[in-house]
Amino acid sequence: MVEMPVVDQEKCNGCGLCINVCHCNALVLVNNVITVIETEECEWCTQCEAVCPTGAISCPFEIVIEEH
Amino acid sequence: MAVQVEFLESIPYFSGLSLDALDSVRELIFERTSERDELIVLEGESAEALYFVISGAVKMFKTSVEGKEQILSIVRPGESFNDISVFDGGPNPASVQAMGPAVLYGIRRNDLEVILRDHPQVALNVIQVLSQKMRHLMSLVEDLSFRHVTGRIAKILLGHAGNGTGPQPRLTQQEMAAMAGTVREVVGRSLKALEEEGAIRLDRHRIVITDKKALKNMVEAYS
Ligand code: SF4
Numbered sequence: 001m002v003e004m005p006v007v008d009q010e011k012c013n014g015c016g017l018c019i020n021v022c023h024c025n026a027l028v029l030v031n032n033v034i035t036v037i038e039t040e041e042c043e044w045c046t047q048c049e050a051v052c053p054t055g056a057i058s059c060p061f062e063i064v065i066e067e068h
Numbered sequence: 069m070a071v072q073v074e075f076l077e078s079i080p081y082f083s084g085l086s087l088d089a090l091d092s093v094r095e096l097i098f099e100r101t102s103e104r105d106e107l108i109v110l111e112g113e114s115a116e117a118l119y120f121v122i123s124g125a126v127k128m129f130k131t132s133v134e135g136k137e138q139i140l141s142i143v144r145p146g147e148s149f150n151d152i153s154v155f156d157g158g159p160n161p162a163s164v165q166a167m168g169p170a171v172l173y174g175i176r177r178n179d180l181e182v183i184l185r186d187h188p189q190v191a192l193n194v195i196q197v198l199s200q201k202m203r204h205l206m207s208l209v210e211d212l213s214f215r216h217v218t219g220r221i222a223k224i225l226l227g228h229a230g231n232g233t234g235p236q237p238r239l240t241q242q243e244m245a246a247m248a249g250t251v252r253e254v255v256g257r258s259l260k261a262l263e264e265e266g267a268i269r270l271d272r273h274r275i276v277i278t279d280k281k282a283l284k285n286m287v288e289a290y291s
């Protein structure tokens with residue numbers, strides 16, 4: 001399973017801006033809300049989160065400590 | 069595609085204008101399209117036109133002498149850019165780049181003067197738009213004393229780091245911004261700075277703390 005950006009479908013207004021800025025083909029509109037398709041090509045650039053006007057899509061980071 | 073009055077109606081610059089007025093404005097507007105990543109405006113060059121984003125989105129940013137990019141704002145459909153240099157006649161204060169394929173409407177400087185003279189309502193709208201931009205930039209200025217923010221981000225990362233077992237706590241850049249009392253634009257740069265210092269490594273959706281001690285030092289040094 002590939003971690004992907006998270007969508008709150010209630011908040012999505014279907015404007016499509018996230019699709020416009022995304023470099024891979026991870027985002028599609030289905031019935032006017034965003035659906036995320038799992039793909040390794042998503043580089044977690046977080047542009048979709050940055051551009052979303054409603055805060056519907058987010059790219060949460062897991063924070064881990066590397067033990068030596 | 070011909071310039072559409074329906075789009076003009078949705079632009080705050082032109083709110084409150086009659087259809088006739090919008091129609092006369094329309095004649096002074098030209099359309100321009102941009103490819104993904106295309107540089108539309110270059111910092112330091114003279115401004116030829118004011119632009120509105122019709123579809124897609126663009127980012128406004130400045131580049132430091134060391135080549136670091138600081139995003140100032142993201143401009144979405146209906147919003148404008150290049151206002152400052154078009155109104156004061158000075159060089160562009162920042163560069164603008166398309167984030168994806170974008171369609172823009174532009175108005176040349178002289179034509180803008182005609183519109184402002186013919187439709188005083190537009191001048192009132194412009195004041196409101198510029199005030200909102202000023203407010204955003206003010207909050208950014210506050211935080212570009214930036215080293216403080218980096219210290220706060222370092223603290224947040226240490227406070228939310230999981231031990232590698234069980235479900236990991238997860239944070240978006242938006243959430244980190246809210247916690248650090250800053251805007252998202254500054255968080256991206258702080259993370260890059262921490263990565264350059266060798267304190268963290270960005271590994272796709274993971275922020276790996278590679279040097280806990282360096283992070284701790286940063287918290288102490290900058291807070
Ligand atoms: S993080 Fe970047 S690559 Fe991944 S879905 Fe969002 S915009 Fe696309």
Ligand code: SF4
Nearest residue numbers: 012013015016018052
């Ligand atoms: S940018 Fe946000 S609101 Fe617009 S389609 Fe994407 S997730 Fe939905």
